[in-house]
Amino acid sequence: MRQKIVHVTEALGGGVLHCVALLANRQAAAGDDVVVLHSVRQDTPPAAKLNELFDPRVRRQVVDMRTRIGAHDIVSVFRVLIELFRERPDIVHLHSSKAAALGRIAACVLGITSRTIYSPHGFAFLKEDISPLKISLFLLIERMLHAAGGHIVACSKSELRYARMLLLRAERTSLVENAVKLDEFRLDGRRKADEQVVVCTSARVTYQKAPWRFTRLAQRFSGTSKARFMWFGDGEADAIDNWIDRDAVELSGWIPAADLRRRLLQCDIFVLPSLWEGMPIALIEAQAAGLPAVASRIVGNRDVIVHGVTGFLANDDEELAHYTQRLIDDADLRQRMGAAASAHARARFGDSQLFRSYVGIYRRLLTPIQGHSLPAVTHGLSHEVPK
Missing domain, CATH: 3.40.50.2000 (Glycogen Phosphorylase B;)
Structure with a gap:
């Protein structure tokens, strides 16, 4: 009944x-x-x-x-x-x-x-x-x-x-x-390792998501060819103009969920520098896609990431940059943490x-x-x- x-x-x-x-x-x-x-x-x-x-x-x-x-x-x-x-x-x-x-x-x-x-x-x-x-x-x-x-x-x-x-x-x-629906994340679709590391995030461009932090990270590496920074999502024009440097960050605009999942599989590192969260779906999706993550140590983020195993939790902007740098420089670490992140997501979420x-x-x-x-x-x- x-x-x-x-x-x-x-x-x-x-x-x-x-x-x-x-x-x-x-x-x-x-x-x-x-x-x-x-x-x-x-x-x-x-x-x-x-x-x-x-x-x-x-x-x-x-x-x-x-x-x-x-x-x-x-x-x-x-x-x-x-x-x-x-x-x-x-x-x-x-x-x-x-x-x-x-x-x-x-x-x-x-x-x-x-x-x-x-x-x-x-x-x-x-x-x-x-x-x-x-x-x-x-x-x-x-x-x-x-x-x-x-x-x-x-x-x-x-x-x-x-x-x-x-x-x-x-x-x-x-x-x-x-x-999340785990069967929608097919890890056999992940891209092969490349010289250039793709660092991404997924969110609407709002104050809560601290987009200026992601922009600063991108600007830090903009003088090298080591990393490329992608923001999957959209936002109000004023918020984008104020907080996103389009010369350092590629902004996708709104994309369908299925397209987002495919794009995550073509990335290497996920970064979420939010100021507050409940329990972010974007972070769970990134882990289900096999991405190691770097996120602010706040409610929600700390409930998804196992620090030092599936990614890193940062207390401030310096730690955010430090952990992102570590993952960009170490392909083996990215692979280990990405595999652990995927296993963790599939067992729990x-x-x-x-x-x-x-x-x-x-x-x-x-x-x-x-x-x-x-x-x-x-x-x-x-x-x-x-x-």
Whole structure:
């Protein structure tokens, strides 16, 4: 028998889009009735692209949810509430901080907080581009809403530690690490060793990703023919002009996911100098493609990289340059770390593990209320987990 799952996200782009589509598609394939309520932002792909990413059995509905806090949030809560009342879900799965705030308020009104899950994908209070006052406000909001009910599912061990350390009723927390479809990374497509080393990253050009750090690395090696630097992704024109030196960095612009995977296989080193993360899909994809990585030592990055084994974690810009230099100069080290990165990703970050973990969490949330009268129609959770 089927269960109805409603995913709600304000941020349908980047890593959040990847995670929502991956999980929703697996659930639809397993026979569940799946709905995605989402808003449209600058980083949200057009409808035609979303149709390609989502299984046709997944129903999508646009609901206006804005990033900034304001009076418009009252309207957004009302719209989310109406959609949830109309859909009568067994499980409400909220993604990103803003959707979680709106969704949990709506769930409280409908009396279904016990069946509500929140996946932060990076807590808003960990951002480094907001004031200390906003950080305190976001943390207070998270504590109040978590105290009202619901279950938090962190995407990394570091995020789980923050949830249990900073929020009330920390026993209502779980861990399901982010994942990728490993069968889409064919290592036999990797390029042969070459004199010139290709150093890449994959992200939208935003403040969070610290693109000026990647540019500085590229400028450092621009006077030699040893390395070539590639940025897979796009961004706002002002951000690109301010932070990307096109003479040192080749910018691909937006490329489809399948094309990105092929391009990663033609690279040698992956660099991710972000200021904050949840658990970066781009870094997991790079490791699945057999690339050793150099990344900033922050939440998320440190949960993917095994320092000194699958790559390096850098405390500052000097270490970032030092570790990148080591990998550029040492082909044997790149090969060893790349092989270890691929093995690590395949053992830990497959989409089957992610799906099975969520099946278990959903079952635990539904089991105590089976046989009772619910505001939503309960369909049960008896389908088999696909191999």
